[in-house]
Amino acid sequence: MKLKSIFGHLAMGAALALTGASAASAETIAVTNFTLIDGRGGAAVPNSSMIITDGRIIWVGPASQARTPPDAVVVDLTGKFVTPGFIDTHIHLGNTHDLVQKEEFFTRENVEKDLSTYAAYGFTSVAIMGTDKDLIFSVRKQQRASRPTMARLYTSGQGIVFHGGYGGVPGINTPVATPREAAAVVDAQAAKGADYIKFWLDDELHSMPKMPPQISQAVIDAAHRNGLKAFAHIFYLEDARRLTDQGIDGFVHSVRDADIDPALLRDMKAKGTVQVAATLSREAAMFAYGRHAPQLDDPFFRQSTSPETLRQLDSPERQKQVSSAPVFPELPKFFERAKANFKKLADAGLPFGAGTDSGPPGRVAGYSGHWEMELMVAAGVTPAQALHAATGGAAKILGAQDIGTLERAKWADFVVLDADPLQNILNTRKISAVYIAGRRVPSVAP
Ligand SMILES: [Zn+2]
Structure with missing residues (x-):
């Protein structure tokens, strides 16, 4: 079978998979002779193979032991990771x-454009944190009933914002003033099928009211x-x-106002509290464009950034505007503290x-994730730890059962790299191909 004809019959393949297709009608791909980094955090394994049927991994192991079905399309990845x-x-x-x-930009077209950008950069799944319109649930439903061609999404629907406080997007998030109202918003997201609940607890450097403890408690209890x-x-x-x-x-x-102490690390560990995201690239992006940022000359960055965004980020007037904000001198300190606190969490063994x-x-899709991994390594963890955080570790935190590692029965979502990311984390950018559910999707040039 030719690759093209298989990919032309995906809808039929998916339907057959649901009704229990016979082996003869299944779509099988054998990916072979690569070095495997399986997402569980262990060492890389050279000379590996993976057999994929209807988008799922049915076998992964040493190439010498692969029993490739005769009708499989073979993809030789010699020299790749x-x-x-x-x-x-x-x-x-x-x-x-x-x-x-x-809020008015939130259309299916824009959502899918962004999901395609994440996928092109190898981010085959994303967790959205509280700024979705209900349309997101129909996009997700469609994804989960088929083999998506763009990043899989996990959503919290509309996150909970305190009345007059920080967070959310006007027109999408409905602020709450009481614990009862907060619990009702949580219940509404759960009824729609939210994957988790998100809320904002911040006073934007003492410029806004902060969500009171009774409301955060109501949100947490309602989620649970x-x-x-x-x-x-x-x-x-x-x-x-x-x-x-x-x-x-x-x-x-990350905590950004002070150094986290052993007592908090101990409590987090005892209670199973995790660092879902340290968002180091966010902290860096907050002040990076106060001057001509090096990314502006990086083709890998430019591919995910609109011409108008590039023009504005490169404009000396805008750079001056950014760098003359009163908070600007504080921003690098928040970044450094986020890095230091992240390293403490990692050293304490917290997920x-x-x-x-x-x-x-100013925080562009796709590119940012590679920058995040680079900054995690700059903060002091190993490339293996950073990579695990973006694969198996992330899936565990999200409770996503069938992504994040390359093991039997999981979705065949994977990135083919030209060089070893465990040697140098910048090699995550050397993208040769991206696959979602066993199917190659458009990807950026390295
Ligand atoms: Zn956010």
């Missing part, structure tokens, strides 16, 4: 056009009552401490994902 598709554990989708964020995890946007150490006491499941940013908070203006 294969990792699970990357997972970005903190993004926003569909709301931004160039450097403007507005619905069988969902609760993840919080935080900034301050004291809030991380209180939320840990209240039973929060994870934080989607962490790789999340970027990309999507809003």
